[in-house]
Amino acid sequence: MSHTVEIISVGTEILLGSIVNSDARDLSRDLSELGLNVLYHSVVGDNPGRLKAAVELARSRADVLITTGGLGPTCDDLTKQTLAEAFGRKLAFHPECAQAIREYFARMGREMTDNNLQQAYLPEGCEILDNAWGTAPGCAFEEGGTYVVMLPGPPRECLPMFRERAVPWLSSLSEGVIRSRTLRVFGMGESAVEALLRDRMNGLANPTLAPYAKEGEVELRITAKADSAGAADALIAPVEGEVRALLGDLIYGADVSGLEQVVLEGLKARGLTLGTAESCTGGLIAKRITDVPGAAAVFHGGVVSYHCEIKAGVLGVSQALLDEKGAVCAQVAEQMAQGARRALSCGLAVSATGVAGPDPDDRGNPVGLVYTGLAAPDGCWVKKLNLASPGARRDRIRTLAANHALDMARRWLAGLDPTGADCQRGWTD
Amino acid sequence: MSHTVEIISVGTEILLGSIVNSDARDLSRDLSELGLNVLYHSVVGDNPGRLKAAVELARSRADVLITTGGLGPTCDDLTKQTLAEAFGRKLAFHPECAQAIREYFARMGREMTDNNLQQAYLPEGCEILDNAWGTAPGCAFEEGGTYVVMLPGPPRECLPMFRERAVPWLSSLSEGVIRSRTLRVFGMGESAVEALLRDRMNGLANPTLAPYAKEGEVELRITAKADSAGAADALIAPVEGEVRALLGDLIYGADVSGLEQVVLEGLKARGLTLGTAESCTGGLIAKRITDVPGAAAVFHGGVVSYHCEIKAGVLGVSQALLDEKGAVCAQVAEQMAQGARRALSCGLAVSATGVAGPDPDDRGNPVGLVYTGLAAPDGCWVKKLNLASPGARRDRIRTLAANHALDMARRWLAGLDPTGADCQRGWTD
Numbered sequence: 001m002s003h004t005v006e007i008i009s010v011g012t013e014i015l016l017g018s019i020v021n022s023d024a025r026d027l028s029r030d031l032s033e034l035g036l037n038v039l040y041h042s043v044v045g046d047n048p049g050r051l052k053a054a055v056e057l058a059r060s061r062a063d064v065l066i067t068t069g070g071l072g073p074t075c076d077d078l079t080k081q082t083l084a085e086a087f088g089r090k091l092a093f094h095p096e097c098a099q100a101i102r103e104y105f106a107r108m109g110r111e112m113t114d115n116n117l118q119q120a121y122l123p124e125g126c127e128i129l130d131n132a133w134g135t136a137p138g139c140a141f142e143e144g145g146t147y148v149v150m151l152p153g154p155p156r157e158c159l160p161m162f163r164e165r166a167v168p169w170l171s172s173l174s175e176g177v178i179r180s181r182t183l184r185v186f187g188m189g190e191s192a193v194e195a196l197l198r199d200r201m202n203g204l205a206n207p208t209l210a211p212y213a214k215e216g217e218v219e220l221r222i223t224a225k226a227d228s229a230g231a232a233d234a235l236i237a238p239v240e241g242e243v244r245a246l247l248g249d250l251i252y253g254a255d256v257s258g259l260e261q262v263v264l265e266g267l268k269a270r271g272l273t274l275g276t277a278e279s280c281t282g283g284l285i286a287k288r289i290t291d292v293p294g295a296a297a298v299f300h301g302g303v304v305s306y307h308c309e310i311k312a313g314v315l316g317v318s319q320a321l322l323d324e325k326g327a328v329c330a331q332v333a334e335q336m337a338q339g340a341r342r343a344l345s346c347g348l349a350v351s352a353t354g355v356a357g358p359d360p361d362d363r364g365n366p367v368g369l370v371y372t373g374l375a376a377p378d379g380c381w382v383k384k385l386n387l388a389s390p391g392a393r394r395d396r397i398r399t400l401a402a403n404h405a406l407d408m409a410r411r412w413l414a415g416l417d418p419t420g421a422d423c424q425r426g427w428t429d
Numbered sequence: 430m431s432h433t434v435e436i437i438s439v440g441t442e443i444l445l446g447s448i449v450n451s452d453a454r455d456l457s458r459d460l461s462e463l464g465l466n467v468l469y470h471s472v473v474g475d476n477p478g479r480l481k482a483a484v485e486l487a488r489s490r491a492d493v494l495i496t497t498g499g500l501g502p503t504c505d506d507l508t509k510q511t512l513a514e515a516f517g518r519k520l521a522f523h524p525e526c527a528q529a530i531r532e533y534f535a536r537m538g539r540e541m542t543d544n545n546l547q548q549a550y551l552p553e554g555c556e557i558l559d560n561a562w563g564t565a566p567g568c569a570f571e572e573g574g575t576y577v578v579m580l581p582g583p584p585r586e587c588l589p590m591f592r593e594r595a596v597p598w599l600s601s602l603s604e605g606v607i608r609s610r611t612l613r614v615f616g617m618g619e620s621a622v623e624a625l626l627r628d629r630m631n632g633l634a635n636p637t638l639a640p641y642a643k644e645g646e647v648e649l650r651i652t653a654k655a656d657s658a659g660a661a662d663a664l665i666a667p668v669e670g671e672v673r674a675l676l677g678d679l680i681y682g683a684d685v686s687g688l689e690q691v692v693l694e695g696l697k698a699r700g701l702t703l704g705t706a707e708s709c710t711g712g713l714i715a716k717r718i719t720d721v722p723g724a725a726a727v728f729h730g731g732v733v734s735y736h737c738e739i740k741a742g743v744l745g746v747s748q749a750l751l752d753e754k755g756a757v758c759a760q761v762a763e764q765m766a767q768g769a770r771r772a773l774s775c776g777l778a779v780s781a782t783g784v785a786g787p788d789p790d791d792r793g794n795p796v797g798l799v800y801t802g803l804a805a806p807d808g809c810w811v812k813k814l815n816l817a818s819p820g821a822r823r824d825r826i827r828t829l830a831a832n833h834a835l836d837m838a839r840r841w842l843a844g845l846d847p848t849g850a851d852c853q854r855g856w857t858d
Binding site for chain 2: 309
């Protein structure tokens with residue numbers, strides 16, 4: 001029998017829009033990898049009646065029921081009471097949980113308020129899921145063929161609790177293996193990718209192939225189900241080969257966190273170092289590079305030259321050029337990258353200068369006009385970009401600008417033309 | 430009659446955990462402000478049977494039904510067909526929509542693939558919600574007392590479509606006004622805040638007062654319902670006063686986007702400029718400051734001195750100090766801040782140096798040990814922080830470090846002790 005899962009997230013703050021339901025995303029990704037089919041997400045508020053009805057419904061349409069939220073110390077946390085009632089169990093005080101909560105506060109050097117001890121009440125006869133990442137323990141039980149797991153809501157507790165505590169308990173339910181491989185595409189829009197692959201996608205059942213639009217890029221996910229990881233991977237490989245033949249060097253990586261990871265790996269492989277010179281992106285490129293653990297091995301540093309004074313003073317951009325043309329032009333992007341290479345003593349440097357908005361700059365350059373630059377031992381390249389589109393706000397323009405700058409480094413490291421085919425060609429020196 | 434809302438999000442990619450359901454968050458926040466009660470979020474995959482069942486259920490428990498996703502050109506987009514069927518309507522081709530889609534592609538300078546024209550099929554007799562932010566139009570209709578709105582899934586289309594197109598259509602349903610005010614607290618944990626406010630919270634019905642844990646801080650939301658905005662605000666004001674009396678200068682702002690916004694406003698008010706010197710935060714502080722539109726008025730720039738060479742060469746940190754003590758110590762944080770003030774010609778500078786992980790540094794400094802610094806015209810301050818906690822990974826440690834650095838600037842600008850009461854006191858020069 002194939003197991004089906006419903007995730008019920010409990011919390012009025014989700015329904016008020018105060019927080020995004022990232023727990024459901026995190027758990028779904030892991031559950032899919034385990035071969036368990038997530039068919040529904042539900043969100044209900046801190047309301048016992050509606051929660052109970054949601055639980056009854058979930059029992060009728062899924063056999064694994066995972067709740068997130070509502071286990072904490074605050075008075076509106078009702079999940080345990082309601083679930084226990086729905087499944088005909090009483091809540092019992094677990095002294096070992098109370099002790100663990102006391103120890104958690106001692107370890108943190110914080111004083112424990114009494115309301116925290118409410119968290120030690122759990123359904124009778126349940127498996128306690130010890131919480132090493134916070135105070136509220138989770139729990140799990142099986143009742144009449146339904147498998148119930150309750151996890152705390154805070155994302156940095158929910159996901160490790162699931163992985164370290166719930167998965168061992170659930171593992172007996174997993175059958176077969178679902179594996180997926182995600183190809184990352186930069187430089188072509190979702191509907192163009194979909195049109196290119198549509199015939200092939202329609203012909204596929206196992207593995208499946210699906211495109212997902214991401215911030216400024218497209219992900220192609222190939223997913224296969226089989227008896228073993230090896231067998232699933234063997235189903236995936238030929239489809240990956242076909243997709244790569246169609247999209248070529250627009251595919252920048254597989255199962256990677258983003259362009260920044262590919263750039264760092266390319267730098268390590270080539271024994272090169274990187275620096276950044278940022279204006280409109282304001283530190284975002286450096287931040288993304290240093291998101292990756294181990295970035296220090298190849299990333300030297302960066303300059304956020306938000307004001308022209310810094311562009312001239314720290315990066316050595318020509319003051320005459322800045323006076324004549326302003327900060328948003330190809331030559332400034334070029335000199336910023338070259339200046340960063342010098343000032344930061346690195347092998348490669350990327351730069352970005354442009355107008356992130358919401359308003360045009362004081363020379364009338366429009367929102368979305370961005371120049372990205374790359375300085376390398378063998379030359380310097382600049383891309384001129386128009387990143388404006390309906391609904392593209394400051395954060396999106398900055399993200400796209402960072403993507404383009406990183407992609408220039410990625411392409412140079414892979415031995416490709418850094419400016420790619422899709423953009424106006426810049427300079428070489 | 431009070432209207433109740435269910436949001437149904439359609440997309441297998443949400444159930445696979447490939448994307449987070451940010452649309453539901455965005456719409457919920459706005460719907461709450463309109464005075465419409467969101468009681469449920471549901472997510473179903475690209476499956477007509479399960480979607481139809483979810484729609485039937487939603488009709489039975491809410492009277493406003495908003496769908497997101499499944500309107501696009503790709504072949505698994507089934508929302509319109511299924512909803513039309515569930516409400517007994519046919520799909521009809523709308524030539525004016527086809528024309529708008531063609532014009533969208535022309536405006537973007539991109540070629541239109543034929544599958545895009547599927548998006549011009551919409552339920553008979555519906556109100557078309559024109560999409561100026563993408564290609565898929567939305568639609569709305571009323572049937573048997575149920576109000577149905579269908580919106581596209583991509584977040585940068587969904588939210589503006591809702592605000593500009595759906596809200597005018599829905600506005601007749603709104604009754605009364607819900608207003609909320611969010612106080613932001615830095616320097617005290619959620620359960621301590623909750624314990625402090627619990628008695629007051631329990632006694633409140635309108636307005637309500639609720640704490641929400643955020644990344645490294647706590648939000649306190651006061652929400653009131655009344656006939657007019659003025660009446661709701663009058664209910665909120667005295668509760669805000671009480672909360673402020675209890676939490677004092679731990680409250681850093683109300684209805685602000687974050688510490689960075691408060692710092693920028695403080696700088697503008699004092700006519701001062703800011704610079705950053707970052708090591709472990711790797712550009713995050715500068716990125717957060719420049720997230721705020723208009724940052725250029727007071728933010729000069731930053732140096733990401735990831736390697737010691739940059740700390741010494743660009744920021745002028747003593748090489749002897751770096752050789753003797755390494756990069757992670759109070760004196761380096763101090764000299765980084767002072768160096769940034771000099772090199773970037775700014776009035777205030779903040780700095781951060783420490784170990785973000787996942788591994789201790791090569792001198793054995795533990796993950797989570799971070800020093801943040803502030804250089805100001807009247808002195809220099811340093812905070813020593815232990816940001817390690819169970820489950821605290823690299824990104825959280827970096828976020829917390831950035832928060833502390835920004836809070837030092839915030840406190841100095843407000844005339845408070847920059848290091849606050851909760852942390853080990855640093856130096857003054």
